[in-house]
Amino acid sequence: EKEKLKLHLKLAEFFERTVEGVRDRKVDELAYQLYNAQDWTKLQACVTNLSMFNKLYTGQQKFDLLKYWRSLESRYDVVDCYIKAIERGDSLPADVLKGDLFYQIGHFLDDMAKYDGATKVFEKARNVYNVSSQNLAVAKTDFYLAKILATQAKYDASEELFNKCLSIYIREKGEEDLAVSSVLNKLGEIYLVVNKFDKSEECFQKSLRIRKSRFGTNHWKVAKTLTLMINYHERRRNFAEGIECGKQALKIAEEEFGPDDISLTTILVAMGRINMAQKQYDEAKKLYKRALKIAEEKVGKDHPKTAEIVYELGSFFFEKPEELVRVNTEVARNFKKKDYWNQQNYNEVKLMGKKAPEKENKKGWSLDRAEKNFLRALNIIENSLGKEHPDYARILNRLGSLYIESVQYLKAEEYLLKSLEIRIQKLGPLHSRVAQTYKHLFTLYNLQEKLDQSRECGEKAIEVFRHLHGEQSVELANIYERLGDQCGAANLRDEAKNYFTKSLNIRKALLGPDHKDTLAVYALLQGLNAPPPPPPPPVMCNITVEELIQQANTEITTEMKAQRGRNDLLDAIKNFGKMKEQLSSAESAQKVQKQAANLEQKKGWWKQNYRAGFDAQKVVLQKPAGKPISKGRVPLPPPPPKK
Numbered sequence: 001e002k003e004k005l006k007l008h009l010k011l012a013e014f015f016e017r018t019v020e021g022v023r024d025r026k027v028d029e030l031a032y033q034l035y036n037a038q039d040w041t042k043l044q045a046c047v048t049n050l051s052m053f054n055k056l057y058t059g060q061q062k063f064d065l066l067k068y069w070r071s072l073e074s075r076y077d078v079v080d081c082y083i084k085a086i087e088r089g090d091s092l093p094a095d096v097l098k099g100d101l102f103y104q105i106g107h108f109l110d111d112m113a114k115y116d117g118a119t120k121v122f123e124k125a126r127n128v129y130n131v132s133s134q135n136l137a138v139a140k141t142d143f144y145l146a147k148i149l150a151t152q153a154k155y156d157a158s159e160e161l162f163n164k165c166l167s168i169y170i171r172e173k174g175e176e177d178l179a180v181s182s183v184l185n186k187l188g189e190i191y192l193v194v195n196k197f198d199k200s201e202e203c204f205q206k207s208l209r210i211r212k213s214r215f216g217t218n219h220w221k222v223a224k225t226l227t228l229m230i231n232y233h234e235r236r237r238n239f240a241e242g243i244e245c246g247k248q249a250l251k252i253a254e255e256e257f258g259p260d261d262i263s264l265t266t267i268l269v270a271m272g273r274i275n276m277a278q279k280q281y282d283e284a285k286k287l288y289k290r291a292l293k294i295a296e297e298k299v300g301k302d303h304p305k306t307a308e309i310v311y312e313l314g315s316f317f318f319e320k321p322e323e324l325v326r327v328n329t330e331v332a333r334n335f336k337k338k339d340y341w342n343q344q345n346y347n348e349v350k351l352m353g354k355k356a357p358e359k360e361n362k363k364g365w366s367l368d369r370a371e372k373n374f375l376r377a378l379n380i381i382e383n384s385l386g387k388e389h390p391d392y393a394r395i396l397n398r399l400g401s402l403y404i405e406s407v408q409y410l411k412a413e414e415y416l417l418k419s420l421e422i423r424i425q426k427l428g429p430l431h432s433r434v435a436q437t438y439k440h441l442f443t444l445y446n447l448q449e450k451l452d453q454s455r456e457c458g459e460k461a462i463e464v465f466r467h468l469h470g471e472q473s474v475e476l477a478n479i480y481e482r483l484g485d486q487c488g489a490a491n492l493r494d495e496a497k498n499y500f501t502k503s504l505n506i507r508k509a510l511l512g513p514d515h516k517d518t519l520a521v522y523a524l525l526q527g528l529n530a531p532p533p534p535p536p537p538p539v540m541c542n543i544t545v546e547e548l549i550q551q552a553n554t555e556i557t558t559e560m561k562a563q564r565g566r567n568d569l570l571d572a573i574k575n576f577g578k579m580k581e582q583l584s585s586a587e588s589a590q591k592v593q594k595q596a597a598n599l600e601q602k603k604g605w606w607k608q609n610y611r612a613g614f615d616a617q618k619v620v621l622q623k624p625a626g627k628p629i630s631k632g633r634v635p636l637p638p639p640p641p642k643k
Helices: 002-019 022-036 042-046 050-056 061-072 078-088 099-113 115-131 135-151 155-173 178-193 195-217 218-235 240-259 265-276 281-297 303-317 324-336 367-384 388-407 409-427 432-447 452-467 474-488 493-511 516-527 545-555 558-564 566-578 587-611
Strands: none
Touching: 002 022, 022 050, 022 061, 042 050, 042 061, 042 078, 050 061, 050 099, 050 324, 061 367, 078 115, 078 281, 099 115, 099 135, 099 558, 115 135, 115 409, 135 155, 135 178, 135 240, 155 178, 178 195, 178 218, 195 240, 218 265, 240 265, 265 281, 265 303, 281 303, 303 367, 367 388, 388 409, 388 432, 409 432, 409 587, 432 474, 452 474, 474 493, 493 516, 545 587
């Protein structure tokens, strides 16, 4: 290994010494050899040389530059390095205007998700353009400053700046210019995010008209706007129109670039999402598979574009098909039926020794395959964009949701908290994606019976939705309903009533009094006046409290405690200890009583497992190494009984 490092260092010294100036061969080799030689000081000096940067940040090479900086950013501040290089000015390329170089550096920092640094450099570029009265260049810079503001969910400021760009372009180039249509596309995207659907559609239609009049109906820029309209129609549930836009965009792109061009992937993914929304899973899977094949062939298996498609394919496998949801709902209804537990034959219950196989389904739903795709996408983004990028946080967030579904709660919490940290840092505390992570944490803590933490996350999600959508939004009503349900389960009836009332008022205003969601909240509100359910029947046990606690300490892992909830665990121990039964001295009677007690243990553990709020089929229960299960030891939670 040392010899290898020395060889790379010799090659780096050769190219630095023998190749004069900033020629392409030197650009290709010098940074690469320094990176492999792990000479971080020289590599930092190389990539912050502005003439070298100008050659490196082009085409496919820019991903190499991102890779180099991932190795350097733990040692150097990328923003500080480039700002100091700009201030020194000793390595400025002679053939590039200063404003244009600053503009490129701003682009690079934006790719690195260093939004504050990118803003500083874009503002420097803007000042240079402004001094020389280059109004169009000023508008071009403002356009990207507005994009950063939109990324950070500063939608009002972004909209204002985009409108300034629009005014300059209209004044300088006229209302039918291509630059005007580009701004309209971005404004349409902002209006779509903040639910101003009429304005969004108006912007997209104007942009489409401009591009069709300039280029005709079969130009790739027309296809780009049509792709944005797919997302609009998906949000509006206009699936037929969305599919039609997708077909037009795909036809144009195929005729312009061929059937295997990388530009097709964006259209295919957008169409895949709208097919997923329609539950047309086979078609969605075909589109994702085609997009993935193109991306892997054209840009490689480790490119960020490939990662995006792999992520969407993971989302396909993660979405549970209707037949499985319906079965689970039916089982939940059975649990609530009177005498359901007494009618079960617990002698047929067997303990789980390994992970249960996933259920067969038509769609191909698979948490295992979903996890595999998410982890692959996570690895690609980590290697290409780094661990602090918003795209990395997006995948962490989805993995956290998956681990909630598969009852790996400690792992879910770790991923969600990391995602939350990145999103708050990069996007700000009032971004819609921050609210999304808070919602997942709300669910997680509720399942773990950490009610205070769960409620805190729900309130923070409400704060974000209020900021984004005001007091009247479906998202806000959904959170109010969930908080009300949680308070009702905790017997906090007044607080539950308050949350349900808020949800009901919003849904009445937005959906109408006869909508199914409005009626559902009304039913929950009425249910607060119903008497509480009876307590579960007592559980029999022939073991002392001390023995039970001792066995629980050795058999119940930290993971199980976190999943079951501490209060349920203690209740289980108390219930087992309270209900002891005296055994008959006769040997035959003793045998009968032991069998009955063991049966009641199985029954009780299953009830406790159900009360803890997770599906025992999905819990991996491992026997402790070197500890055979002895007679009388408390059994682990069994899987659901089969009729």
